[in-house]
Amino acid sequence: MTAPDYDQRIEHWKTALHQNGYRVTQPRLQVIRILAESEIPLTPQEIYQLSLGLDSPPGIASVYRTLEMLDDLGLIQQIHQPSGCHAICPAVEGHKHLLICTSCGQMRVVEGNEAVSEYIRMIEEQTGYQVEEHLLQLFGICQNCS
Amino acid sequence: MTAPDYDQRIEHWKTALHQNGYRVTQPRLQVIRILAESEIPLTPQEIYQLSLGLDSPPGIASVYRTLEMLDDLGLIQQIHQPSGCHAICPAVEGHKHLLICTSCGQMRVVEGNEAVSEYIRMIEEQTGYQVEEHLLQLFGICQNCS
DNA sequence: CTCTTTGCAAAAGTTTTGCACGCTC
DNA sequence: GAGCGTGCAAAACTTTTGCAAAGAG
Numbered sequence: 001m002t003a004p005d006y007d008q009r010i011e012h013w014k015t016a017l018h019q020n021g022y023r024v025t026q027p028r029l030q031v032i033r034i035l036a037e038s039e040i041p042l043t044p045q046e047i048y049q050l051s052l053g054l055d056s057p058p059g060i061a062s063v064y065r066t067l068e069m070l071d072d073l074g075l076i077q078q079i080h081q082p083s084g085c086h087a088i089c090p091a092v093e094g095h096k097h098l099l100i101c102t103s104c105g106q107m108r109v110v111e112g113n114e115a116v117s118e119y120i121r122m123i124e125e126q127t128g129y130q131v132e133e134h135l136l137q138l139f140g141i142c143q144n145c146s
Numbered sequence: 147m148t149a150p151d152y153d154q155r156i157e158h159w160k161t162a163l164h165q166n167g168y169r170v171t172q173p174r175l176q177v178i179r180i181l182a183e184s185e186i187p188l189t190p191q192e193i194y195q196l197s198l199g200l201d202s203p204p205g206i207a208s209v210y211r212t213l214e215m216l217d218d219l220g221l222i223q224q225i226h227q228p229s230g231c232h233a234i235c236p237a238v239e240g241h242k243h244l245l246i247c248t249s250c251g252q253m254r255v256v257e258g259n260e261a262v263s264e265y266i267r268m269i270e271e272q273t274g275y276q277v278e279e280h281l282l283q284l285f286g287i288c289q290n291c292s
Numbered sequence: 293c294t295c296t297t298t299g300c301a302a303a304a305g306t307t308t309t310g311c312a313c314g315c316t317c
Numbered sequence: 318g319a320g321c322g323t324g325c326a327a328a329a330c331t332t333t334t335g336c337a338a339a340g341a342g
Contacts, residue, residue, distance in 0.1 A: 023296060023341050045331075059299045064332065080226030080281065099275055110269050115261035123256050123284060129245055131286035135226065138269060140277035169316050169321060191306075205324045210307065 009036045009090060016073050027058030031066040040105035041079040041087030079107075080137065099138045103145035110138070155182045155236060162219050173204030177212040186251035187225040187233030225253075226283065245284045249291035256284070 013032050017024050034050050035042065042050070044063055051057040058066070067088065070076045079087040079098065092098065095112035116136065124131050159178050163170050180196050181188065188196070190209055197203040204212070213234065216222045225233040225244065238244065241258030262282065270277050 021296095025297065025341070027298070060331090061300080061333080062298060065297080078231070080224075080231055085224070085226055085231050099269065099273060099277070101275070102278070108273060108275070110273065113265050113268075115265050119259050119261050120284060122259070123245065124286075127245060127254060127256065128289035129247070129254070129284070129286045130292055131245070131284045132248070133285040135281065135283045135285070137281045138266060138275070138277045139279040139281070140270075140275045143274035146276055167321095171316070171322065173323070206306090207308080207325080208323060211322080 006037050013070070013075055016075060017069075020073060022069060026056070027062040028066050028069075030054055030058055031063055032070070035070070035076065035088065036090060038089070039107065041089040041100070041107060043087050047088070080135065081139065097136045097138065099140070101142035101145055102139050103141055106142055106144075108142075112136070152183045159216070159221055162221060163215075166219060168215060172202070173208040174212050174215075176200055176204055177209055178216070181216075181222065181234065182236060184235070185253065187235040187246070187253060189233050193234070226281065227285065243282045243284065245286070247288035247291055248285050249287055252288055252290075254288075258282070 010032060013036065014024050014029075017028070022028075030051050031047060034047050044060075044067055047067075048058075048060050048063045051063065067076065075091055076088050077091045079085065079089055079100065081087070081100070081102075089098075089107060092109050095117070096109050097112055099108045099110050100106070116134075120131050120134060123129070156178060159182065160170050160175075163174070168174075176197050177193060180193050190213055193213075194204075194206050194209045197209065213222065221237055222234050223237045225231065225235055225246065227233070227246070227248075235244075235253060238255050241263070242255050243258055245254045245256050246252070262280075266277050266280060269275070
């Protein structure tokens with residue numbers, strides 16, 4: 001992802017805030033920038049630590065409050081690793097999945113495919129469950145780390 | 147899952163403890179029983195709360211220590227829900243996935259299939275990542291709740 | 293100028309740790 | 318009987334909340 005992409009995402013998020021009646025404030029922008037530009041998922045504490053390098057960093061409470069707001073707006077999602085979770089990254093839209101390097105943490109978004117959807121439909125039929133959401137994350141070693 | 151299945155699982159876990167040099171103690175057994183017999187994923191705190199109904203319940207520290215041990219032995223796994231996670235349930239073996247009802251919490255284990263494996267191999271080729279683990283969990287409404 | 297949002301500090305909640313005692317093997 | 322495992326209580330962390338003051342629209 002290149003710099004213009006980050007900027008575009010940040011603009012998108014600012015628009016979403018406006019449209020939902022939220023004010024665009026300095027602390028919110030700081031959290032948004034950190035999240036939008038990170039190549040790896042971050043925990044709330046990590047976001048706070050990173051913000052400490054900025055001029056007049058947000059308080060930890062504002063970090064949590066901003067994350068809650070972004071979550072309500074569906075702009076972020078939580079990453080769940082087999083060991084340890086609650087890291088956060090920008091939401092992926094549509095049928096896509098996250099691929100995360102267990103060595104360097106770098107994430108990559110990959111396309112879902114019809115085979116996975118087909119599988120889910122089969123499970124629905126077999127079990128009588130009405131599947132409304134699925135969580136598929138892949139963990140491995142990226143080319144740089146192997 | 148029927149009662150004999152629970153018992154079998156408990157025996158299996160006790161054997162695993164023995165074989166790995168861990169002692170089979172009352173507090174450990176209490177945690178193991180609660181976990182093995184639960185139909186829904188539980189958090190450490192929920193396990194502790196449930197144990198309070200027993201005679202001489204374990205301390206909260208023993209609950210955490212037991213969970214850590216079971217995790218090291220690969221006998222449990224964590225459930226990651228889109229909102230809220232770190233609930234715990236017995237580990238599923240092989241290529242299987244969890245299907246969790248978002249209304250009542252009941253879990254069900256479903257077989258993975260070749261289409262999913264195929265998909266993962268395709269992603270490996272496309273990205274150069276070496277995928278070592280994948281997390282696929284399905285969320286929906288079970289027949290009872292719909 | 294209004295009313296949302298902030299920082300601070302306190303509170304609530306969760307998880308980890310040290311240590312003397314107890315229980316498993 | 319040896320030494321692992323326990324409960325307890327304190328400590329370390331993380332997250333949430335109340336409130337007066339600051340700042341966005």
